[in-house]
Amino acid sequence: MKKIILSISTIFIIFTSCSDYLEEEVKHSSVPDELYLTDEGFEGLLIATYSELRKIYGDDPYLFASGTDLYADGKEAGPPGLTRYTSLSPTSEGVGELYDDCFRAIRVANTALHYGELIAQQGSAVNTREGEVRYLRASYYFLLVQTYGGVPLITDPIDTPIFEYDRESAENIYEFIVSELELALTLVDEGTYDGHVTKRAVHHLLAKVHLTRGYESFAASDDFSEAASYADAAIAGQTLNLSFEELWAPGNEMNEEIIFSVQYSPESIVANPNELGNSQRRHFGPYMGGGENADKHPNRVDELGITRRTLELFTEDDERYSASFMEKVYTRYYDYYDVPVEDHSSLPVIHYYVPRWGGNTPADSLAFFAANPGAPLDGFHSYGTYFAEGLAGADFGTIPLKKFDSPTDPYGQSNSSRDIILSRLGETYLIAAEAYLQAGQPGTGLLRLNEVRRRAGVADALISEFDIDYILEERGRELLGEYHRWFDLKRTGKLVEYASAYNYQVDESNFQGNNGELKILRPIPQTAIDLNQNKDFPQNPAYE
Numbered sequence: 001m002k003k004i005i006l007s008i009s010t011i012f013i014i015f016t017s018c019s020d021y022l023e024e025e026v027k028h029s030s031v032p033d034e035l036y037l038t039d040e041g042f043e044g045l046l047i048a049t050y051s052e053l054r055k056i057y058g059d060d061p062y063l064f065a066s067g068t069d070l071y072a073d074g075k076e077a078g079p080p081g082l083t084r085y086t087s088l089s090p091t092s093e094g095v096g097e098l099y100d101d102c103f104r105a106i107r108v109a110n111t112a113l114h115y116g117e118l119i120a121q122q123g124s125a126v127n128t129r130e131g132e133v134r135y136l137r138a139s140y141y142f143l144l145v146q147t148y149g150g151v152p153l154i155t156d157p158i159d160t161p162i163f164e165y166d167r168e169s170a171e172n173i174y175e176f177i178v179s180e181l182e183l184a185l186t187l188v189d190e191g192t193y194d195g196h197v198t199k200r201a202v203h204h205l206l207a208k209v210h211l212t213r214g215y216e217s218f219a220a221s222d223d224f225s226e227a228a229s230y231a232d233a234a235i236a237g238q239t240l241n242l243s244f245e246e247l248w249a250p251g252n253e254m255n256e257e258i259i260f261s262v263q264y265s266p267e268s269i270v271a272n273p274n275e276l277g278n279s280q281r282r283h284f285g286p287y288m289g290g291g292e293n294a295d296k297h298p299n300r301v302d303e304l305g306i307t308r309r310t311l312e313l314f315t316e317d318d319e320r321y322s323a324s325f326m327e328k329v330y331t332r333y334y335d336y337y338d339v340p341v342e343d344h345s346s347l348p349v350i351h352y353y354v355p356r357w358g359g360n361t362p363a364d365s366l367a368f369f370a371a372n373p374g375a376p377l378d379g380f381h382s383y384g385t386y387f388a389e390g391l392a393g394a395d396f397g398t399i400p401l402k403k404f405d406s407p408t409d410p411y412g413q414s415n416s417s418r419d420i421i422l423s424r425l426g427e428t429y430l431i432a433a434e435a436y437l438q439a440g441q442p443g444t445g446l447l448r449l450n451e452v453r454r455r456a457g458v459a460d461a462l463i464s465e466f467d468i469d470y471i472l473e474e475r476g477r478e479l480l481g482e483y484h485r486w487f488d489l490k491r492t493g494k495l496v497e498y499a500s501a502y503n504y505q506v507d508e509s510n511f512q513g514n515n516g517e518l519k520i521l522r523p524i525p526q527t528a529i530d531l532n533q534n535k536d537f538p539q540n541p542a543y544e
Contacts, residue, residue, distance in 0.1 A: 036115040037122070045112045046129050049136055050195075052105030053262040056098065056143070057420050057483065058278035063098050063147065063522070064483035065304055068495070069502035070476055071485070072388040074305030074398060075287050085499075085510035088519050089526075090543055096525030098147055102140040106154060109137035114157045131187025132197040135205065138180040142209055145173040146487055149521045149540055164534035167524075171218040174209070181206045193258060201260040203234035204423045207431050212491045214438060224439035231432035231448075234259065240426060240455040244323040247426075248403045250337060250418065259423035266408065266417045277415030284481045285326075285400035288333070294412040297333045298405065305388030305398050309502035313476050316357040319457040320477050326402040327353050331374065334407040350375045353399040356383040389504045401481050426452055426478050434471050442466055452478055468492055495520060513542025 035041035057064075065071045066083040073083055081092030088095070112133045116126045144151045153168040153176060185202045193200070207230035214223035242257060253261060262278070269276035283304045288297035314321040329351040330336060339347060349372045354360050365380045372379070378394065386399050406416040429448045436445030442463060450460045452474060461470060475488055489495040496518060500508040513519045523543040538544075 036111075037118060039119070039126075042112070042115055042119055042126060042129070045108075045115060046133065049105070049108050049112045049133050050263070052101070052108055052140075053136075053420075053422075054264075054276075054278065056101045056105060056140070057262050057422070058280075058415075059097065060094070060279060061283055061304070061483055062094050063486065065481070065485055067499055067503070067506065068485045068489055069498040070307055070310045070480065071304040072307050072503050072505050074302035074388055075394075076301055076303045078303050084505045085519055088513075088523065088543075090523040090529065090539065091526045092523070095522055096527055098143060099151075099525050099528060102144050103152075103154070105140045106137055107158070109133050109140070110155060110157045113137075127187050128189055131184040131202075134180045134184040135188065135197045135202055138177045138184065138209075139205060141173055141177050141180075142205070142212075145170050145177070146212065146490065147522050148524055151524075164532055165537070166534060167537050170216070174213045174216070174218075177209055178206070178213075181209065193254070193260070195254075195261075195263050197260065200234050200236070201423060203230045204259050204428050204431070207231035207234060207428070207435065211431055211435050211438075212487075214435075215491055215493065224435050227435035228432055228439055228441070228444075231428050231435055234428045235425065235432065235448075238425060240429070240451060242455075244320045244456065247424075248323060250405055250407050253419040253421065257425040258419075258421060259425065259428065261422055262420040264417045264419055269415070269417050273409070273417070274414040277409075277413070277417050278420055279415050280420055280481070280483075281404040281406055281416040281418065282414060284404065285402075286394075286396050286398045288329075289395055296331065296411070297329075298409075299412060299414045300400070302398060306401065307502060307504070308384075308387050308389055310476065310480065311356065311383075311387055311399075313473055315458060316355070317458055318477065319455075320480075321355070324401060324403050324480055325353070326400040326405075327355065329396065329400070334405075334411075336402075337405070337407040348372050348374050349379075351379045351381065351396045353381045353386050354383050403481055421482060426455070427475075427482075427484070430471065430475055430478060433474075434468070437466065437468070437471065449474060468494070472498070490520060514544055515541045517542035519543075 036045050060078075062078050062082045066078050067085060077083065079093035080086055081088035082094050113130065116130045116133065119126050120130075141151075141153075150167050150170040150173055152165045153173060154165070181202055184197070185199060185206070188197050188199055188202060190199050192198075207227045210220075210223045210227035210230065213219050214227060220226075238256075240257065242255060246252065247255065247257060264278060281298065282300045284306075285300040285302065287302040288300055326333075326336065328349045330347045331350055335347055336344070349368075352368055352375075354364070360382045365382075368380045369375060378396070381396075381399070386397060388398065404416065404418060406418045409417055429452050433445040433449035433452075436442065436448065446461060446463055446466045449466070449471065453460060456477070461474075472488060472492065472494060475484065479485075486495070489498050496508060496511050499506040500510070511518045511520070517540075519542045521540045521542070523540055529537060529539060
């Protein structure tokens with residue numbers, strides 16, 4: 001099976017918000033019992049558990065990317081609390097979605113594990129599926145604890161209304177995540193990735209969880225060394241053999257380097273593409289005009305503009321630059337993919353984003369317009385004019401990030417049918433590099449990092465420059481747009497430093513919260529606080 005087809009039309013789960021989850025009697029009824037106590041019904045419940053990934057990752061990616069060094073507001077402004085920290089509060093726009101989405105997903109996972117246990121008692125073989133669900137539930141809690149700190153720990157299906165609940169410590173949430181993943185590792189299959197969780201995916205996530213906990217005050221003494229071991233287990237000796245262009249080629253989302261992803265297909269979103277697809281493609285690139293260009297250029301909203309810092313991470317010899325960005329926009333954007341590469345030189349260019357390493361002179365501009373007489377007057381974008389700081393609201397104002405392009409989707413379609421890649425081998429190498437560095441083995445860590453640089457075509461890093469800042473720069477180049485950046489900066493303690501230094505919208509004072517605390521963790525949503533009858537449930541200190 002190439003992909004899990006995420007259709008849940010036959011699943012009788014009641015999808016509700018976090019607050020509803022804690023209040024309603026939803027454990028089971030005779031109809032779900034009859035359905036889920038069959039192998040076929042339980043398999044459908046498993047698919048429903050996977051489908052929750054779409055809600056978590058498929059909508060606007062502000063919680064994952066904005067307010068960092070690499071992305072600022074584009075033509076359209078995002079939620080100010082998340083993009084600038086100026087008004088970040090428990091009622092801020094965008095704060096509650098991840099909280100609600102993850103707890104809804106946890107509810108579905110708890111239900112799946114409940115029925116899986118009942119089926120197992122009847123003699124059905126469901127151990128592998130149990131491992132997959134435990135991995136998913138652990139991943140949802142990992143998102144929560146990184147974002148909000150300690151949260152309620154709910155592991156059973158609800159069969160009576162709950163009107164008050166406690167907040168578990170972040171330390172205990174991490175212990176739960178690790179134990180769930182260790183159990184999942186004994187249950188899931190070893191096989192090649194086909195959309196289902198594999199041992200390799202569990203190894204990768206265990207590496208990242210240990211790496212992240214290693215920076216916490218309650219870290220285990222061996223977290224960094226454990227992270228390195230798990231990362232090496234996920235790598236399993238495999239080198240990065242694909243070019244970066246091949247890695248991100250549309251239609252190649254199930255290639256040998258993909259470890260885990262949110263699954264989509266044109267067929268699975270056909271009923272309502274703009275609701276069922278994901279918005280990853282449309283956020284990382286400029287607005288390209290309205291209906292008058294609907295047959296020429298993909299729909300983009302330009303709400304996450306690339307900063308100057310982002311472009312300055314790359315050097316001329318780094319193959320990831322041209323594989324990540326659309327430097328030349330043709331009259332019909334997707335001709336880049338539909339026309340053979342050897343014929344690209346004959347295609348008329350209407351917008352050219354000049355790299356910082358050359359071609360910015362007046363003579364270069366004249367030569368561009370002479371070769372492309374149909375280009376608009378603003379079609380030649382000198383370096384320094386096409387990142388968020390210099391955008392000034394212009395159409396085609398920022399360089400498009402092409403990694404997530406979906407040329408098989410119709411022009412004018414807002415959302416994409418491409419998979420969202422959550423874990424891949426290139427990141428596993430970088431997790432190993434960071435883990436070995438923090439475990440006191442920088443030489444081994446440097447070897448892991450230089451495998452990533454080798455594939456990019458750039459010179460090896462030197463031991464003298466190998467530190468956490470260098471790793472974050474490498475992660476910026478390798479993982480641009482892949483929903484890791486806010487977590488990377490938060491994990492390493494660099495969020496305030498990097499965002500205030502490189503994001504023109506963020507000042508260090510923006511992070512100042514109440515009680516002398518910094519706004520690093522996001523606040524627990526006020527709706528969750530208000531609906532909880534346990535009035536001793538604490539808010540994060542910066543927001544009290």
